Amino acid sequence: MSGEIHGRTTRLELHDQELREWEAVVLDAQPDGIVLDRSAFYPGGGGQPPDHGVLLWQGVQTRIAGVRKGDDLVLIPVEGDPVPPVGTVVQGAIEDDRRTALMRTHSGLHLLCGVVFRDYGCLVTGGNMEPLTARMDFDLREVPPGFKQAVEDACNAEVEADRRIDVKTLPRDEAFQIPDIIRTATNLVPPEVQDVRIVDIVGLDTQADGGTHVASTKQIGRIRVAKVENKGRGFRRIRIQIEN
Incomplete structure (x- = not known):
């Protein structure tokens, strides 16, 4: 698939x-960036930060602090760390705790989006995340009484339902035949993208998305709605924490 x-x-x-x-x-190596032929480092996007990790080669360790997207995916080494020469075979390793936390958090945001869209009909206007903490903004003109607790309870009911989270790639025309596949106020899928990656919380939420996710809602963990903020002009920000 071209998207891969x-x-x-x-x-x-x-x-x-x-x-x-x-x-x-x-394939390429400079003090400020390394290009590999194969990589599992998520480069960031859709509010999900890039992965951290290491490259191991010839008894040496190069720490990776992020990824830069351009014509290539460029892994950013920690300043001062040695850089492997072109042609070197390396062992890549992702920082597991961070990636897993981000997968749980990203899936939690999709679950939140599905609940708010289903129960209140609201589109997303923005979002961001760090490991186990995140926020999502919604076009919600009025906040009903008990909204914060109702959203938290509904989210955790979906966690307990242990819904499967499927990922697949579809041709653009086929993907956009799925009702409500774009849950943001603006379609963020560039027109040149012909293969659209779909993340489906089965029975709750189906969206175009390029991030990494856990396999079921039970793996997310308990979701706590920490705060609901008024961001003006009817926009509301929901801050969540993911708990074990």
């Missing part, structure tokens, strides 16, 4: 979201 290749790098995390270690060859 960025520049010269095959994106392994889009095919296997549980992958944490793999072997790759260095």
Whole structure:
């Protein structure tokens, strides 16, 4: 699938979201960036931050602090760390705790989006996340009485329902035949994207999305609605915490 290749790098995390270690060859190497032929580092996007991790090679460790997207996916080494020469075979490893927390959080935001759309008919106007904490903004003109607790209770009912979370890629025309596939106020899928990655919380929420996710809602953990904020002009910000 075209969406699984960025520049010269095959994106392994889009095919296997549980992958944490793999072997790759260095295609380009500079003090400020490394390009691999294969990578499972999520580069960031859709509010989800990029992964952290390491490259291991010839008894040396290079820490990866982020990813820069351009013509290639460029892994950003920690300043001062050694950089493997072009042609070196490296072992890549993702920081598991961080990635898993971000997967739980991202899936939690999709669950929140599904609940608010189902129960209140509201579209998303923005969002962001860090491991186990996140916020999502909605076009909600009036906040009904008991809204905060009602949303939290509804989200945790869906967690307990242990709904399956499926990921698939569809041709653009087929994907956009799915009702309400775009839950944001603005369609963020660029027109040049012909293969659309779909994340489906079965029976609750189906969206175009490029991030990483857990396999079921039970794996998210308990969702606590920490705060509901008025951001003006009818926009409301819901802040959530993901708990074990």
